[in-house]
Amino acid sequence: MWKRSWKAVAAGVLALAVAVPALTQPGTPLAPKPATAESAAAVPITGTSYAANLTKTDADAWLDGYMPYALARGDVAGAVVVIVKDGQVVTERGYGYSDVAKRKPVDPATTLFRPGSTSKLFTWTAVMQQVEAGKLNLDADVNQYLDFKIPDYQGKPVTLRQIMTHTAGFEEIIKGLLAFDHVTPLGEELKKRVPERIFAPGTTPAYSNYATALAGYIVERVSGMPFDDYIERNIFQRLGMAHSTFRQPLPANLKPFMSQGYMLGSGKAEKYEMISLAPAGSLAASGSDMAKFMIAHLNDGGPLIKPETARLMHTPAGNILPGVNRMALGFYEQDINGHTAVAHGGDTVFFHSDLLIWPKEKVGVFISVNSPGKDGAAGAIRGALMDQFADRYLPVENPKPLVELPTAKEHAKMLVGTWTNSRKIGSNFASIVSFISDATVSLDADGRPLIPSVTTRGGAPRTWIETAPFVWQASDGHQRLAAKVVDGKIVRWSVDDISPFMVFDRTPWYLDGAWLMPLFLIGVGVILLTALAWPVAALTRRRFGATLALAGNDRKAYRLVRGFSWLVIGVLIGWAIVITGIENFEAHGSTDWLIYLVQILGAIGFFGLVGVAIWNALRVWTGKRGWFAKLWSVLLVLSAVFVLWVALAFKLISFGAAY
Structure with a gap:
C-alpha cells in the first residue's frame, strides 16, 4: 500500500x-x-x-x-x-x-x-x-458517482x-x-x-x-x-x-x-x-x-x-x-x-x-x-x-549478448541533470523533500549514465548499455531504462520497476538543487555564523572590558540582523524536525502545533532577515566600516535572499498542516 x-x-x-x-x-x-x-x-x-x-x-x-x-x-x-x-x-x-x-x-x-x-x-x-x-x-467524470466534488484540472475531470x-x-x-x-x-x-x-x-x-x-x-x-x-x-x-x-x-x-x-x-x-x-x-x-x-x-x-x-x-x-x-x-x-x-x-x-x-x-x-x-x-x-x-x-529464448549503440555516449550526455519524481507533493511544505533529494544523473568513467539511486542488489551503481535509441539495458539483469525526447532534448525517463506509475521529469532550473542546494547551504552557513557572532562578540568584549563601537541606527541594525539570523536558524531547525518526523506515521498530527509555529515565525523571519540585512548593508557601506564588515554585509544579503527563495519555492512560507 x-x-x-x-x-x-x-x-x-x-x-x-x-x-x-x-x-x-x-x-x-x-x-x-x-x-x-x-x-x-x-x-x-x-x-x-x-x-x-x-x-x-x-x-x-x-x-x-x-x-x-x-x-x-x-x-x-x-x-x-x-x-x-x-x-x-x-x-x-x-x-x-x-x-x-x-x-x-x-x-x-x-x-x-x-x-x-x-x-x-x-x-x-x-x-x-x-x-x-x-x-x-470507465471514461465518465467520477463526480457523477460521488457525494462530494473532485475539482477539474483546467476544465478536465477525473475518470476511472x-x-x-x-x-x-x-x-x-x-x-x-x-x-x-x-x-x-x-x-x-x-x-x-x-x-x-x-x-x-x-x-x-x-x-x-x-x-x-x-x-x-x-x-x-x-x-x-x-x-x-x-x-x-x-x-x-x-x-x-x-x-x-x-x-x-x-x-x-x-x-x-x-x-x-x-x-x-x-x-x-x-x-x-x-x-x-x-x-x-x-x-x-x-x-x-x-x-x-x-x-x-x-x-x-x-x-x-x-x-x-x-x-x-x-x-x-x-x-x-x-x-x-x-x-x-x-x-x-x-x-x-x-x-x-x-x-x-x-x-x-x-x-x-x-x-x-x-x-x-x-x-x-x-x-x-x-x-x-x-x-x-x-x-x-x-x-x-x-x-x-x-x-x-521462463527463461529468455535464444539469449544474445548486449550490443551497445554507437550513439550511447551522445545520448547518455543528454540524460545528465536533476530530475523530479512524478509521485510527489507539490502544494505544501513537504515539497521541500524533492529539493533535498531529487534524482541526479551523471556519467561514469565510460561515458554511460550513472544514477546513484538505481543500484545493483550489491549496492553498486548499475552499468547501462544503450541497446536501442534512448533505451538502456542493465548489464546485470532485466532492468531497462528509457527516455522520452522532445525537440532534441530528453524531458522524461524511468526504469522498468516503476515506469508504469512513476516517471522522472527534468527539474525546472529555478528548483534545481544542483545549483540551489550549494548556495542554500552556504547561505545557511553565513546566517548561522552571523547569529553565533553575536554572543561570541559579546563574551569577548566582556572578557576584555571593551564596548560595542556602534551607536544609533548602526547599533540597531547590528542587533536586528543578528536577532533575525537566530530566528531563521530556529525556524530551519523546526522544519528539520517536522520533515524528519514525516516517516513516523503514528506521530502524524502530534507536531501540527510546530508546523503552524514555524510557518508563522518563518514568514516573519525569512522576509524580515532580507529587509534588515539590506538595511544593515546600507548602514555599513555608507558608514566608516572596514572591508570585512562591508563584505560580510553583502554576503548576508545574498544569503537571506537565497534562503527566502527556497522557502517560497518549496512552500515553507504557507499556512496549513496538511501533507
Missing part, C-alpha cells in the same frame, strides 16, 4: 537496497512449513507447454534453498510464497515465524499477511464488476480509467495514511482532504493511494453496500477465501491467524497497521487465499469477471514512455525474458509483498514478508525471488 515507502517517495529512490544483509537471525526455524493437502495434491502439473520444469519437487527444492538463507541474512521474521500454474497450486511454503516470541511458524494456508498495495487488485476487480453490471463507465492507470494527476498525500488505533469511515476520510491535481489527466503516471480509495468508495456507492461487505460477498465468498479480510480492526475469528509485523526479525512485534484509505491497502490474507485470487485471474477472470474484462485488465496499454513497462488496467506490466507478466507490489511499514501473474503462460507467484529487515532486505528478497523464478522457469 505504501509503495516503496515515504523515504523512497521523498528521495525518488527507484529501488530498495538490494543486498541481502549479513546478519543471521538467531533461533528462527528455517525449515519450511509442510505443504498443505491442497498443494500436495497439485504435484502433477499439466496443461500449457510453458514452464515445463515448474513442478512442486523442483520449486520446493529451489525455494527451500533460497528463502531460509535470505530471511536469516536479512533479519526478516517470516515469509510466505505461493506458486500457481494451469489453475492449480504448484506449491505454497511458509518460512520463519509469524510470531517470534511464541515460536509460531508461518502456515501458508492460514497465516495472514498484509499485502499492502497488492490489495488494489481487489479494488480494481470490484470496479470492473460494476462496469460489467452497467453501473460504472485514469484512476486505474495512475494518470488522474493527483499529488501524493502522506498524513494519516496509516493509523494504529482506529480509522474513520471511508467516505468521511476521502472528504477530509482532496489532494491537489498537479498534472493534466492522462499525461503523467503518478501513483495515488487516494485515487484508489476513491474508486473503492465509488464501488460502495453504486453497489449500495459498504466496501468491506462488497469485497467479501463478490470476491472472497466466490473464491472460497476464508482467511482474508479488508476489515479494520481484524474480525475476532481471524485475529489468531494474523502474523505479527516487525522491523527486524530479531526485534519486537509492532502494532497492527490500519490503513485510512482502506481500498488502497487494508487487505489481510493468507498465501493460500492469494493463490485462489491469482488462479481466478489466470482462468480468464474465473468466477469474478468475464474473459474479455480480464483480458482488458491484463493488457498493457498506452505509450507514455516507450521502451519500458506500461500500465495495464489496474495491473502493471513486468516484461521479463520476453514473457509479459502483470503485477502489483505492496508495502506497509512492516509487510512487503509482490504478486506476478503471466496470463499467457498461466503461471503466478506471490510472496509476502513480515519485516523490512536490515538495510532493506525485504526488497532484495522479493526482487531476487521474482528474477530467479523467471530465469529458472
Whole structure:
C-alpha cells in the first residue's frame, strides 16, 4: 500500500537496497512449513507447454534453498510464497515465524499477511464488476458517482480509467495514511482532504493511494453496500477465501491467524497497521487465499469477471514512455525474458509483498514478508525471488549478448541533470523533500549514465548499455531504462520497476538543487555564523572590558540582523524536525502545533532577515566600516535572499498542516 515507502517517495529512490544483509537471525526455524493437502495434491502439473520444469519437487527444492538463507541474512521474521500454474497450486511454503516470541511458524494456508498495495487488485476487480453490471463507465467524470466534488484540472475531470492507470494527476498525500488505533469511515476520510491535481489527466503516471480509495468508495456507492461487505460477498465468498479480510480492526475469528509485523526479525512485534484509505491497502490474507485470487485471474477472470474484462485488465496499454513497462488496467506490466507478466507490489511499514501473474503462460507467484529487515532486505528478497523464478522457469529464448549503440555516449550526455519524481507533493511544505533529494544523473568513467539511486542488489551503481535509441539495458539483469525526447532534448525517463506509475521529469532550473542546494547551504552557513557572532562578540568584549563601537541606527541594525539570523536558524531547525518526523506515521498530527509555529515565525523571519540585512548593508557601506564588515554585509544579503527563495519555492512560507 505504501509503495516503496515515504523515504523512497521523498528521495525518488527507484529501488530498495538490494543486498541481502549479513546478519543471521538467531533461533528462527528455517525449515519450511509442510505443504498443505491442497498443494500436495497439485504435484502433477499439466496443461500449457510453458514452464515445463515448474513442478512442486523442483520449486520446493529451489525455494527451500533460497528463502531460509535470505530471511536469516536479512533479519526478516517470516515469509510466505505461493506458486500457481494451469489453475492449480504448484506449491505454497511458509518460512520463519509469524510470531517470534511464541515460536509460531508461518502456515501458508492460514497465516495472514498484509499485502499492502497488492490489495488494489481487489479494488480494481470490484470496479470492473460494476462496469460489467452497467453501473460504472470507465471514461465518465467520477463526480457523477460521488457525494462530494473532485475539482477539474483546467476544465478536465477525473475518470476511472485514469484512476486505474495512475494518470488522474493527483499529488501524493502522506498524513494519516496509516493509523494504529482506529480509522474513520471511508467516505468521511476521502472528504477530509482532496489532494491537489498537479498534472493534466492522462499525461503523467503518478501513483495515488487516494485515487484508489476513491474508486473503492465509488464501488460502495453504486453497489449500495459498504466496501468491506462488497469485497467479501463478490470476491472472497466466490473464491472460497476464508482467511482474508479488508476489515479494520481484524474480525475476532481471524485475529489468531494474523502474523505479527516487525522491523527486524530479531526485534519486537509492532502494532497492527490500519490503513485510512482502506481500498488502497487494508487487505489481510493468507498465501493460500492469494493463490485462489491469482488462479481466478489466470482462468480468464474465473468466477469474478468475464474473459474479455480480464483480458482488458491484463493488457498493457498506452505509450507514455516507450521502451519500458506500461500500465495495464489496474495491473502493471513486468516484461521479463520476453514473457509479459502483470503485477502489483505492496508495502506497509512492516509487510512487503509482490504478486506476478503471466496470463499467457498461466503461471503466478506471490510472496509476502513480515519485516523490512536490515538495510532493506525485504526488497532484495522479493526482487531476487521474482528474477530467479523467471530465469529458472521462463527463461529468455535464444539469449544474445548486449550490443551497445554507437550513439550511447551522445545520448547518455543528454540524460545528465536533476530530475523530479512524478509521485510527489507539490502544494505544501513537504515539497521541500524533492529539493533535498531529487534524482541526479551523471556519467561514469565510460561515458554511460550513472544514477546513484538505481543500484545493483550489491549496492553498486548499475552499468547501462544503450541497446536501442534512448533505451538502456542493465548489464546485470532485466532492468531497462528509457527516455522520452522532445525537440532534441530528453524531458522524461524511468526504469522498468516503476515506469508504469512513476516517471522522472527534468527539474525546472529555478528548483534545481544542483545549483540551489550549494548556495542554500552556504547561505545557511553565513546566517548561522552571523547569529553565533553575536554572543561570541559579546563574551569577548566582556572578557576584555571593551564596548560595542556602534551607536544609533548602526547599533540597531547590528542587533536586528543578528536577532533575525537566530530566528531563521530556529525556524530551519523546526522544519528539520517536522520533515524528519514525516516517516513516523503514528506521530502524524502530534507536531501540527510546530508546523503552524514555524510557518508563522518563518514568514516573519525569512522576509524580515532580507529587509534588515539590506538595511544593515546600507548602514555599513555608507558608514566608516572596514572591508570585512562591508563584505560580510553583502554576503548576508545574498544569503537571506537565497534562503527566502527556497522557502517560497518549496512552500515553507504557507499556512496549513496538511501533507
